[in-house]
Amino acid sequence: MALAIQAEGIFKTFRSGWWKKREKQALKGIDLQIEEKEIFGILGPNGAGKTTLLSILCTLLLPDRGNVHILGMDSLYDGHQIRKRVNMVSGNANFLWSLTVKENLHYYGMLYGLTGKEREKKVETLIDIFNLKEHQNIPFDELSTGMKQRLSLAKSVINDPEVLFLDEPTAGLDPDVSIRIRKEILSIHRERGMTVLLTTHNMKEAEYLCGRIAFLKEGEILTTGTAEALKRIVRIGDQIRIEFKGTIPEDELVRADGVINFTISDHLCEIIVDEGEKRLGALVAMIAQGGAQIKKVTLGQIDLEDVFVEFAKGTDSDMGLCV
């Protein structure tokens, strides 16, 4: 599969202040390769450098050092050509306040060179797809936050981009609206097959939308991989909870395949394993054969949030792998 986005050794430092210069290094040597038609997530806490990285990739910001290629074009020299083929959505959508939904779409359509009937048709289609019909004549500043974000998504596909950049697309939205927006993002991706790069600090969002995820912290990518692979890397595994009577064969449990850790307390045994579903049967059988009477078994899968917490704890662990 061809690469849609390729970044090598991206460094960015922001300087501010007139008299007393202040510097903040936002990115420290980012390497990234994103394939065509992939949904790729950049996950990280506030201030990690997610927006800076996305802004560089979509040509709004120039890096201090490093190379960025979008759809095979160098972002430093072919910025104008790249802009024809990409688009973006940002959290807290902001468009021209006094223009209505329809006028805003027409305006951005014109900016992408859509003419006459072609633009008219496109705007009508987007209004239909994104359920904006009822609100099409309402000025932007009178729309609800969810509607604003829906307009933002509609605007982002007005030029049929091959690469779509989403900067915290559900930031500040109510949970139910966020869910709808995520579904719309998936639907856009399914129908149009574009490459999507998404930044978020919402683990559930990344897990739901993204094929692969990069963890960004303090301007560095700590690791990259699928949600499942990342869970394996941090080795906090799945959790099997067994309520029992009698005695657990601890020696056998230590030696059992796939067991990462376990705790036993007052008729409750919690076992962390690499793959819960795979190990569950053998472990339950082993405990039962060891003499314990099993009363209840539950299998809990960790989510990306737990992984995120592990990563956010620090970078000194052996997590700096690429999957």
Add this chain to the structure above:
Amino acid sequence: MSSSNLQKALTQIWAFVFKNWIIAKRNVFAIFEILFWPVVGFFSVGFLTSFLELDPNKTGFILIGIISMSVIQVCQIDVAYVLLYDLWSKSLKHTFIAPVQSFQLLLGSWLIGVVRSFFVFLLLSVFSSLAFGLDFLQPGIGPLVLFLLGLFLTAASVGMTVCILLLLFGYMADVAAWSFSGLISLICGIYYPVFILPFPFPQIAQAIPLTYFLAYFRSFYGFDEGFKNVLAWGFGLAGLYIIVEAILFKVVLHRARRTGVLIKLSE
């Protein structure tokens, strides 16, 4: 350039006409800009000339100045608005992630400025004829067209300066959109000939195209400020400034992409 590419490029220019037009027609402040302030300013000065019992030539001198200033003010503010509207709406990044060239942005906003300021000119020239007997057609259509073109080009140059400052200094610079033309009115002799100004202002005035366009048009009403080749100087300087500012605009836009100003102004 193929006809389809040309059509796309023209549409992109039209986008800025569309934006400024829609916002202006919904904005009470924008209506005041073309109707209230120019008319109030015009009559205030006009009645002052009546009170001072100035002869028709001197009245004409001053009224040409005040009308020119209104035309420039309205036209240049439209050029500045192309960034200011985005700045106030925090939507600057959406404009600059689109594949638009800086000349399209500046040209589109200038065109709507020309339309709006021409309307101001028509309105004030009718008032000046009815209330103070000043006939703007007295020099003929040709000189009037050249004079107006000079004013529009001067306005483009002032508006571009404001845009450059906005990309350099952000919100701190939006005051420039209203103060620049005031500064020009002081130096270029809107209400008086530039030679009455103390050193070095007459010399500075000679570096501003408006000085020459005013001298050109006023010469038809009996005023000679002693400048030679006024049209050549006026259009030469205006053209030079517009070219230099177009290059500077590209440079500061590149700088804004490098320093993160584009992102900061969209937050």
